[in-house]
Amino acid sequence: xxxxxxxxxxxxxxxxxxxxxxxxxxxxxxxxxxxxxxxxxxxxxxxxxxxxxxxxxxxxxxxxxxxxxxxxxxxx
Amino acid sequence: xxxxxxxxxxxxxxxxxxxxxxxxxxxxxxxxxxxxxxxxxxxxxxxxxxxxxxxxxxxxxxxxxxxxxxxxxxxxxxxxxxxxxxxxxxxxxxxxxxxxxxxxxxxxxxxxxxx
Numbered sequence: 001x002x003x004x005x006x007x008x009x010x011x012x013x014x015x016x017x018x019x020x021x022x023x024x025x026x027x028x029x030x031x032x033x034x035x036x037x038x039x040x041x042x043x044x045x046x047x048x049x050x051x052x053x054x055x056x057x058x059x060x061x062x063x064x065x066x067x068x069x070x071x072x073x074x075x076x
Numbered sequence: 077x078x079x080x081x082x083x084x085x086x087x088x089x090x091x092x093x094x095x096x097x098x099x100x101x102x103x104x105x106x107x108x109x110x111x112x113x114x115x116x117x118x119x120x121x122x123x124x125x126x127x128x129x130x131x132x133x134x135x136x137x138x139x140x141x142x143x144x145x146x147x148x149x150x151x152x153x154x155x156x157x158x159x160x161x162x163x164x165x166x167x168x169x170x171x172x173x174x175x176x177x178x179x180x181x182x183x184x185x186x187x188x189x190x191x
Contacts, residue, residue: 047167048149055150063150068113071166 002030003066015057034070042075085142093156098128101143102153113165114153120172125189
């Protein structure tokens with residue numbers, strides 16, 4: 001069951017409210033996305049922690065419903 | 077019974093990352109990666125010229141699920157250096173671009189031979 005781009009964005013936004021999110025559906029199949037998430041809340045955190053915050057916002061969908069998400073996190 | 081196999085696999089993972097300085101848990105093998113993300117990570121490690129051992133998580137479902145639990149990380153590949161979880165494909169690629177990855181290997185005393 002693929003995840004829509006809108007749902008993906010909504011999940012991240014709910015978890016990281018101040019985030020600026022840009023998402024690209026790489027193959028147009030709702031299953032391979034590239035996302036850049038910018039948030040002040042990443043400050044002082046390691047890359048692993050930053051990516052984990054995004055994965056956590058997807059509540060277990062990552063690696064299951066959502067197969068591929070290329071992720072970039074930035075603080076500004 | 078399921079609990080037991082998870083305990084076993086986490087012992088296997090511990091042994092693996094203890095006995096090898098650089099370990100990549102991946103889908104497929106370095107010669108035949110079975111997923112684009114694993115292939116991209118192999119490419120980075122080859123560029124840097126670091127020796128690594130690899131574990132094909134497709135060989136066993138216990139390992140495939142076990143490594144995700146062990147690292148508390150939902151995706152594969154996963155790179156370990158000196159028993160420390162470094163990250164997945166995106167982080168490794170980014171660290172390679174900024175030079176942080178090479179720095180990491182240097183600081184841990186791991187030989188690299190850039191081609």
